[in-house]
Amino acid sequence: AQSVTQPDIHITVSEGASLELRCNYSYGATPYLFWYVQSPGQGLQLLLKYFSGDTLVQGIKGFEAEFKRSQSSFNLRKPSVHWSDAAEYFCAVGTGGSYIPTFGRGTSLIVHP
Amino acid sequence: DSGVTQTPKHLITATGQRVTLRCSPRSGDLSVYWYQQSLDQGLQFLIQYYNGEERAKGNILERFSAQQFPDLHSELNLSSLELGDSALYFCASSAGYSSYEQYFGPGTRLTVT
Numbered sequence: 446a447q448s449v450t451q452p453d454i455h456i457t458v459s460e461g462a463s464l465e466l467r468c469n470y471s472y473g474a475t476p477y478l479f480w481y482v483q484s485p486g487q488g489l490q491l492l493l494k495y496f497s498g499d500t501l502v503q504g505i506k507g508f509e510a511e512f513k514r515s516q517s518s519f520n521l522r523k524p525s526v527h528w529s530d531a532a533e534y535f536c537a538v539g540t541g542g543s544y545i546p547t548f549g550r551g552t553s554l555i556v557h558p
Numbered sequence: 559d560s561g562v563t564q565t566p567k568h569l570i571t572a573t574g575q576r577v578t579l580r581c582s583p584r585s586g587d588l589s590v591y592w593y594q595q596s597l598d599q600g601l602q603f604l605i606q607y608y609n610g611e612e613r614a615k616g617n618i619l620e621r622f623s624a625q626q627f628p629d630l631h632s633e634l635n636l637s638s639l640e641l642g643d644s645a646l647y648f649c650a651s652s653a654g655y656s657s658y659e660q661y662f663g664p665g666t667r668l669t670v671t
Contacts, residue, residue, distance in 0.1 A: 477658060479658065481662075486664065487664055488560060488562070488648055488650070488662030488663050488664045488665055489601075489648070489650075489662040490560070490662070491659070491660070491661075494658065535601065539658055544614075544656040544657060544658055545591070545603045545606065545614055545616065546603075546658060546660075547603075548600060548601040549600070550600045551600065551601075
């Protein structure tokens with residue numbers, strides 16, 4: 446079965462600084478990969494997804510993620526963080542069979558002014 | 559706003575009781591998914607309905623059940639509640655039978671005392 450690891454429970458960055466959130470997955474074949482964001486009191490919102498093709502994926506709100514097969518990783522990046530980016534970020538993996546993603550435990554992003 | 563609505567926002571009840579959570583999918587979406595988010599388990603898929611029929615089942619307890627009605631809204635019924643059932647319950651919807659493009663509602667926070 447597939448699994449997802451987000452090694453960082455919390456990440457603190459200063460506003461304007463760059464951001465990288467880590468995600469590692471475990472799955473035998475090429476997975477479908479996703480990043481979601483959950484703002485306080487809100488449901489999850491899809492930031493971006495990777496199914497195939499170009500390994501650098503652009504998403505909403507200025508986020509991007511890079512699929513690295515050799516490292517089984519799908520890290521999320523943003524060049525300059527805004528205070529409104531403070532939220533919980535979830536990486537998820539799907540296998541195309543059930544179309545039900547498996548979610549990581551999440552990384553809480555704290556943004557200092 | 560994802561277009562998915564959930565009621566109630568908060569629910570406080572006692573052990574042994576039964577509650578019903580309600581979800582209205584985005585206009586035109588035929589699939590409804592239920593997820594449970596707790597501190598110890600993370601985000602867990604419970605069950606999916608497509609156009610009134612059960613499509614996929616995850617880690618749903620026998621004490622829990624769901625249904626999707628002809629107008630496509632869905633209800634999640636939780637019975638014989640235990641303290642460990644306290645969690646955020648999310649509903650998501652998608653257009654198709656099998657789709658990773660899921661849109662999440664704001665969730666119902668259930669507290670069992």
